[in-house]
């Protein structure tokens with residue numbers, strides 16, 4: 370890692386309430402970390418390599434904190450169903466294919482290319498139950514120079530036979546991956562991934578919680594996405610107060626850093642526990658629309674200071690793009706506002722941008738902002754062709770890019786101060 374200066378129109382959200390913007394400034398990084406933003410370059414940095422992006426926007430790389438790698442081929446399929454029938458008819462049959470490493474490689478290289486293309490420089494991702502293709506996905510991320518948490522899925526009940534793991538083997542495979550990958554790469558880390566309560570026995574959850582604590586490994590799962598799912602969990606665990614408590618008794622709810630996807634139907638007590646345990650919520654509006662799941666009350670989470678990031682939730686979500694997920698989150702929050710008699714205020718554009726950058730990025734540490742000490746994970750955006758108006762503020766230009774721009778406007782990606790090129794060029798891009 371080296372030192373670097375990026376020159377251009379710099380915009381980011383150090384807090385959710387406002388954009389910070391610096392026209393024609395210098396963003397300086399040492400050893401991949403931001404040291405400051407300057408209107409003229411101080412003499413001590415003048416020997417650093419300078420990349421001149423004058424007239425272009427420089428924004429933090431996007432962060433997707435919830436998606437499923439093996440579901441990538443299923444985008445746009447089966448979305449007339451709700452969660453549980455969709456899992457059974459589309460998702461599980463697709464995920465059963467990933468014992469085949471050749472198939473896994475084809476899918477995973479095209480997925481990583483497309484994450485790169487859309488400017489998602491960090492993600493938190495589920496693989497399938499398969500140990501070898503999970504390792505392949507981790508190695509492909511390592512070679513890509515993008516940042517990721519990757520989790521081998523655990524499931525040992527209420528699951529079709531080809532995806533139903535032996536509990537002991539599920540735990541052993543998970544431990545093997547943790548040991549092999551916990552120190553292998555600074556950018557790519559393992560994460561413990563019980564799929565969700567209905568598909569994980571008590572013994573499995575207990576074992577996974579022990580592994581999380583023993584190795585201090587992060588955890589991800591799903592929580593309160595769909596009403597039928599919440600009822601199912603109540604029937605499976607009638608002795609416990611609520612869905613969150615099931616994870617909590619097994620040390621899978623903030624005992625190590627944790628992300629729960631969806632969080633649409635949480636009780637006030639569950640929100641108290643998320644706040645207390647610093648559990649992240651992954652807000653996945655496209656998925657919630659597609660599977661008729663509901664609208665997450667994201668304002669309640671922000672008001673309580675529960676950490677929130679955005680998730681594409683491919684393939685419940687059809688779209689890998691975090692900017693388009695930001696727009697969907699804003700739109701969903703506006704419908705929620707109307708449906709609560711103007712009770713829960715809609716998201717502003719700076720709040721949505723924050724969620725898709727620093728909000729989710731804080732799961733990784735100092736990621737998603739350009740404050741001092743943050744990793745220089747940046748996108749360079751050429752927005753010149755997005756319209757004829759040339760009297761816009763930097764903030765308006767970012768808003769316009771989020772709403773009407775796309776991957777074609779992103780001209781460079783940086784992670785920890787290093788330019789990242791398209792990882793798997795030999796693969797024909799799948800996206801339009």
Ligand code: GUN
Pocket residue numbers: 437452456460564565591594656682685
């Ligand atoms: N709940 C359990 N598994 C899944 C999944 O694969 N996608 C979504 N959206 N919800 C889930």
Ligand code: FE
Pocket residue numbers: 435436437591630682685
């Ligand atoms: Fe999901």
